[in-house]
Amino acid sequence: MAEVTGSSPVAPMVKIFILKMNDTKKYDLQTLRHSAAHIMASAVVELFPGTKLGIGPAIEDGFYYDFDLPKDETGKPKKITLEDLPKIEQKMQEIVQKNYPFIHEEIDKNKAIEFFQSRNEKYKLELIQEIPDQKVSIYTHNNFVDLCRGPHVNSTGEVKYFKLLSVAGAYWRGCEKNPQLQRIYGTAFFTKEELDAYLKKLEEIKKRDHRKLAAELGLFKIYEEEFGPGLVFWLPKGAIVRKIIEDYLRNFHLKNGYQIVYTPHIAKSDLWELSGHAKFYSEYMYPYMDVEGQKYLIKPMNCPGHVLIYKSQLWSYRDLPIRYFELGTVYRYERSGVLHGLMRVRGFTQDDAHIFCTPQQVEEEILKLLDIVVKVLNKFGFKEYSIKLSTRPQKYIGDIQQWEIAENALKTALEKINLKYEIDPGEGVFYGPKIDLKIKDALGRFWQCSTIQVDFNLPQRFDIKYRTPTGKDEYVIMLHRALLGSLERFFGVLIEHYCGILPLWLAPVQVKILPVAEKYVNYAYKVRNELLYQNFRVEVDDSDNRLQYKIRDAIINKIPYIAVVGEKEEKSNTISVRTLSEQTIVVYTIEEFIKKLNLENNIEN
Ligand SMILES: [Zn+2]
Ligand SMILES: [Zn+2]
Numbered sequence: 001m002a003e004v005t006g007s008s009p010v011a012p013m014v015k016i017f018i019l020k021m022n023d024t025k026k027y028d029l030q031t032l033r034h035s036a037a038h039i040m041a042s043a044v045v046e047l048f049p050g051t052k053l054g055i056g057p058a059i060e061d062g063f064y065y066d067f068d069l070p071k072d073e074t075g076k077p078k079k080i081t082l083e084d085l086p087k088i089e090q091k092m093q094e095i096v097q098k099n100y101p102f103i104h105e106e107i108d109k110n111k112a113i114e115f116f117q118s119r120n121e122k123y124k125l126e127l128i129q130e131i132p133d134q135k136v137s138i139y140t141h142n143n144f145v146d147l148c149r150g151p152h153v154n155s156t157g158e159v160k161y162f163k164l165l166s167v168a169g170a171y172w173r174g175c176e177k178n179p180q181l182q183r184i185y186g187t188a189f190f191t192k193e194e195l196d197a198y199l200k201k202l203e204e205i206k207k208r209d210h211r212k213l214a215a216e217l218g219l220f221k222i223y224e225e226e227f228g229p230g231l232v233f234w235l236p237k238g239a240i241v242r243k244i245i246e247d248y249l250r251n252f253h254l255k256n257g258y259q260i261v262y263t264p265h266i267a268k269s270d271l272w273e274l275s276g277h278a279k280f281y282s283e284y285m286y287p288y289m290d291v292e293g294q295k296y297l298i299k300p301m302n303c304p305g306h307v308l309i310y311k312s313q314l315w316s317y318r319d320l321p322i323r324y325f326e327l328g329t330v331y332r333y334e335r336s337g338v339l340h341g342l343m344r345v346r347g348f349t350q351d352d353a354h355i356f357c358t359p360q361q362v363e364e365e366i367l368k369l370l371d372i373v374v375k376v377l378n379k380f381g382f383k384e385y386s387i388k389l390s391t392r393p394q395k396y397i398g399d400i401q402q403w404e405i406a407e408n409a410l411k412t413a414l415e416k417i418n419l420k421y422e423i424d425p426g427e428g429v430f431y432g433p434k435i436d437l438k439i440k441d442a443l444g445r446f447w448q449c450s451t452i453q454v455d456f457n458l459p460q461r462f463d464i465k466y467r468t469p470t471g472k473d474e475y476v477i478m479l480h481r482a483l484l485g486s487l488e489r490f491f492g493v494l495i496e497h498y499c500g501i502l503p504l505w506l507a508p509v510q511v512k513i514l515p516v517a518e519k520y521v522n523y524a525y526k527v528r529n530e531l532l533y534q535n536f537r538v539e540v541d542d543s544d545n546r547l548q549y550k551i552r553d554a555i556i557n558k559i560p561y562i563a564v565v566g567e568k569e570e571k572s573n574t575i576s577v578r579t580l581s582e583q584t585i586v587v588y589t590i591e592e593f594i595k596k597l598n599l600e601n602n603i604e605n
Contacts, residue, residue, distance in 0.1 A: 027153055029190070033058035035102065035153045036092075036162045036188040041065045042144035043091035044184070048078060053146065054123050054172060054181045061198070062187030066170055068123070069182060080182050085164040088184070092162065099157030100141040104150055112136045112147065119145075123172060161195040162188035165202070176337075204443060210495035211341040214238065217500055217508075217557060219491075220342065230339040230346030232488055237508040240537065241494075242487060244506055246327055248379070249351050249484075256372055258325040258353060263305025265329065269295040274461060275304040284332045302328035303455075303480060306354040307462045310476070315466040320476070321357035321365055327487070328352045342492030349487045355479040356459075358466065362406060362477055366413035366435075366452060369481055373450045374417070376483045377439055380494065381503065382449075384440035387419055390427035397431055398456035406454040406477075407433045431457030441497040449490065453480040501558045501580065504600050511538045511597075512554040513575070516547050516566035523570040527563065530590050536597055555580060563593075 037056035044067055045051050054066025069078040080088075109128065116124045124147045128136055139148045141156055153159065164186040172178035189195040206212075214220050219238030222231060234242055250260060269288060272278040277285065281300060289296045299305065306324045315322070329349045338344055357365050377385070389410055392403045410433055414421050421435070428434055432454035438446040455478040459465075465473040484490040494502065504510055511531060515524040524540045531538040539559075541550045547564065554562045563575040564585075575593060576585050588596065 027151065029188075030058040031151050032153055032159060032190065033063040033188045035156075036159045036186060037063040037065045038102070038139065038141065038144065038146055038148075038152065039092050039095050039156055039159055039162075040088065040164065040184060040186060041067070041146065042095060042142065043088050044080075045144065047084075047088060047091055048080075052121055052123060054170075054183075055127075056146075062165070062185060064183050064185045066172070066181040066183045068172075068179065077182075080167050080184060082167060085167070085184070089162075089164050095142065096156050096159055098142065099155045101155045102152040103140045104152070105138050105140070106135045107138060109134050109136050112138065115145070116147070159188055161190070161192050162186060163195060163199060171337075176335075201443060205496075208443070208496040208499045209341075210343075210492040213495050213500040214341075219495070219508075222341070222345075224339075228346070229336045230334060230344070232342065232345055232347065238491070240508045241502065241506055242491065245484075245487065245491075249327065249376075250325075252372070252376065253323075253325040253353065256368070258323040261306065261309050261324045261326050263299075263302060263309070263326060263328065265331075266296050266298050267305075269297050271304050271308075272297050275307075275458065276461060277301065277304070284334070286331060286333055298331050299328075300330050300332045302326055302330060302350065302352045303354060303458060303478075304462075306352075307458055307464060307478070310354075310356050311462060311464050315356075315476070317358055317466055317468055320466055321355050321361050323353060323355045325351075325353040342488045345486075345488050348489065350482050351484045351487065352480075352482050355481070356464070356466075356476045357479065358468075358474075359402075359405060359477055362454065362479070363409035363412055365479060366409055367416055369452050369479070370413055370417045370419060370435075373437060373452075373483055374419075377437075377449070380484075380490075381497065382439040382441070385419070386438040386440070386446050387414065387421035388424045388427075388436045389414065389421050390424040390429075390434050390436065392433065393426045393428050393430060395430050396428075397460075402456055403433065406456075410435055410452075410454070429453065431455050439493070441493060442499070443496075447489075447493045449485045449493075450483050451481060451485070454478075455480055501560075504560050504597070507558075507560050508537065509539050509557070509559050510536050511561040511563055512557075512559040513538065513540045513563045513565060514547060514550045514554065515540070515542065516564060518542075518544065520565050520567070520570055524565050527565060527575055527590060531594065531597075534594050534598075536594075551578075561597075 034057060037058065040063075041053055041056055044065070045053070048069055050070035052068040054068065056063065056065030067080070069080065072078045109131065112128055113125060116128065127147060136147060137149050139146050139150060139152055164184055166185045168183050168185070169180045170183040171180050187195070187198060189198065217237060218235050219241070220235055221233045222229065223233070254260070266289070269278060272285070277300060278297070285300050286298050289298070305328070306326070309324060310322060327349050329347065331347045334344060334346055339346065355365050377383075389407075391407050392400075396403065414435070434451060434453040436448060437450040438448050440446055459475045459478050464476050466476045468474050494506070502508075513524045513528055515521045521540070521542045524542065528538045528540050541553065543550070545553070551562060558580060560580055561577055562580070563577045565575055569575055574587050574589050576587050577593065578585050
């Protein structure tokens with residue numbers, strides 16, 4: 001850093017430091033983006049004088065800044081809209097052109113308070129009060145001054161490739177009791193190519209948004225305002241996909257040595273006191289219900305229910321492992337602000353299972369689990385993962401030896417099955433180590449799906465044991481695991497991954513039959529019935545729309561096979577089939593077509 005004489009509006013007499021970094025690549029993307037946030041804030045203040053500043057950090061894909069805008073003639077704070085963004089960008093360009101240096105100063109806290117008071121910056125003042133040091137750090141460019149630890153780029157001219165993206169409401173410090181500010185999101189990159197590639201990806205994300213596609217395809221509905229946010233109504237087209245997934249999961253688990261169980265959605269609060277959820281998980285649970293003077297709670301997890309099923313009889317080491325599987329619907333109190341389509345909801349169904357085993361069986365069980373995780377995720381088309389193993393945290397229960405055995409079991413299993421993983425030291429839950437697996441989607445995004453978790457806690461809380469070969473009763477080890485996680489969320493990921501074009505085995509409608517005229521409707525239904533009889537999902541478009549329109553409609557609805565029938569087809573007992581993506585028409589007899597569908601289904605299976 002170089003010492004220079006300053007001309008700062010805040011404290012003209014103090015020493016000023018300018019970051020001496022002329023090579024633009026010497027700072028990271030975060031620094032570039034955070035600098036862009038300052039430039040955006042100064043543009044907003046210029047365009048809307050009287051705007052008060054919140055905070056403006058760099059985030060994963062860009063930056064934001066929160067603003068409290070002055071009131072307009074109607075007495076309400078002015079609202080920034082998408083239409084304002086080009087104007088703000090234009091102003092930012094001007095600031096970039098001027099190439100103002102970012103000037104860093106360390107000034108007396110009192111001086112800073114005085115300065116921000118003079119500008120009526122109440123949010124900044126609140127932040128300053130919380131700084132323990134007597135000096136505070138500020139950055140200035142042109143006449144814009146911000147309380148900030150930095151670092152920044154040298155000058156505004158270095159922020160060349162940026163774009164403002166969206167506007168959202170955001171409570172000051174994320175708390176609903178505080179005033180709502182307006183947040184502008186943007187992004188910045190070192191090169192134009194990177195910025196363009198990112199904007200293209202954003203377009204693709206928008207195109208694949210599962211909420212938009214689900215509305216177009218009639219998959220699910222959430223009555224956010226009217227009947228409660230985060231609660232999913234599965235429409236028939238979405239529900240059939242869920243049913244296919246559920247059937248697959250049930251059969252898969254039965255084949256892999258699991259037993260299917262069901263547990264109630266509500267239970268007396270005593271269950272949740274015993275499990276510890278009432279104490280440690282209460283912020284995600286809905287309030288008590290009064291039932292005949294007794295307190296009841298709705299379940300946020302399936303685990304205690306499975307424990308009670310295990311507890312219903314005595315077990316010997318010879319009986320273990322016991323594996324219970326449930327498509328268990330749970331309800332969690334998520335703040336309405338964090339809910340998002342199917343990705344974050346208040347009621348959802350987990351493909352949940354609990355394994356009860358001896359300490360000696362843990363490694364073998366984990367190995368089996370990893371094997372089936374990969375099989376299931378592959379089945380849905382996900383082949384790349386990011387895996388984390390979280391180990392013993394500062395606060396934990398159980399003895400260290402037990403933890404080490406479990407952690408080693410997880411490690412050994414991951415290595416045996418040749419899965420790459422990272423260790424997240426100290427990030428395990430207090431009751432045991434865990435493996436988290438994220439899947440990579442078509443856009444390269446990672447989604448949390450599978451979890452495998454060792455638990456030393458619940459068996460002790462519920463006093464569940466097994467008899468050892470020497471006749472002693474020992475606590476059983478419990479493994480929690482979900483493969484897809486939440487069916488709702490997984491469905492959302494599937495829709496976005498496939499852009500709504502689900503593979504044949506999952507498509508809600510696999511074949512649409514289009515009679516070219518009313519005369520051929522009967523034949524169309526005859527074909528449909530033959531396919532239905534073979535368990536395919538088929539619809540007939542018997543509307544009196546023109547054929548071109550019917551084809552377009554089938555394409556919009558992303559139907560994998562479109563079969564046209566007319567005089568020629570009826571006479572030869574055939575169908576003329578085109579696929580969603582290819583216009584080439586192939587003529588099949590019904591038997592040939594059934595063979596083809598079965599083959600494709602089998603490959604997918
Ligand atoms: Zn800053
Ligand atoms: Zn569990």
